[in-house]
Amino acid sequence: MSAVDELRQLPDAEVLTDEPMSRHTSFRVGGPADILVIPHSIPAVCGSVQLAAEHSLRLQVIGEGTNLLVRDGGLRGVVLKIADDLATARVRGDCIEAEAGATLRGIARLAASASLTDLEFAGSIPGTVGGAAMMNAGAFGGEIGGLIAEVETVDPEGHLHRRPRGELSFAYRDSSLRRSGEIVVKVILQLRRGERERIEARMAEIQQERQAKQPLSRPSAGSVFRRPENDYAGRLIEAAGLKGARIGGAQVSEKHAGFIVNRGDATAADILSLIDHVRDTVAERTGVRLELEVCIIGED
Secondary structure (H helix, E strand, O other): OOHHHHHHOOOOEEEEEEEEHHHOOOOOOOOEEEEEEEEOOHHHHHHHHHHHHHOOOOEEEEOOOOOEEEOOOEEEEEEEEOOOOOOOEEEEOOEEEEEOOOEHHHHHHHHHHOOEEOOHHHHHOOOEHHHHHHHOOEEOOEEOHHHEEEEEEEOOOOOEEEEEHHHOOEEOOEEHHHHHOOEEEEEEEEOEEOOHHHHHHHHHHHHHHHHHHOOOOOOEEEEOEOOOOOOOHHHHHHHOOOOOOEEOOEEEOOOOOOEEEEOOOOOHHHHHHHHHHHHHHHHHHHOOOOOEOOEEEOEO
């Protein structure tokens, strides 16, 4: 029996073949995935991982694709999409317990409704809590890593584990989870009690600031480059005269130079070429070599 046939026998999983990744990334570009599996339960994640291993198929995990650029040649093997089909979240005392596909915006709103503070910054970040834990996502002075009390993960053989805080480490846009080879399927966040009105007011303030400064009307993957030490990528790019620069359908945003946007007809190759042009120009003019924050996967 083929891998696709076996995957389709899993309960609680949707299996698609030759699926364009442009449908699953916020950049709206990317070639086809050979096999795309959308699990609806944690056991379905375990089963998918086990079958991929048994068939010696490469396994790639994505969330909502908000910090992701898939090359035009697409993805070989199995792509496991953990997003809104695995997104249950609930309040437990001063904690939020969320499956990995829950959105950051959703759990931030859930925390606010329960008068729990410290997660206000997350209301402005697109993406899932699982991806955020892996990348230690942050914005507006906050990072998720400092709030994580425990995670549940699936190892490369498909076995489930509980990882308490003491087994985890976090750094700027990085974590031990990212390097472990395990897949985050559930996150428990330890929060504090606060005043609901103040929490909601801060979330609204952050959202207004984001709308004012970021190019939300065009497809993008958020900040393309990591923040350099003691500076900002957007400032360096603008100082290098690159604000508004275009290659094909890809453009350095005229609103925020730290973003590259898809003007509607961009290919992944256009975006990659523009990324290289920006990095080379900024390095030549400032001596700073920008590091990528967006994750690039797939084949040319």
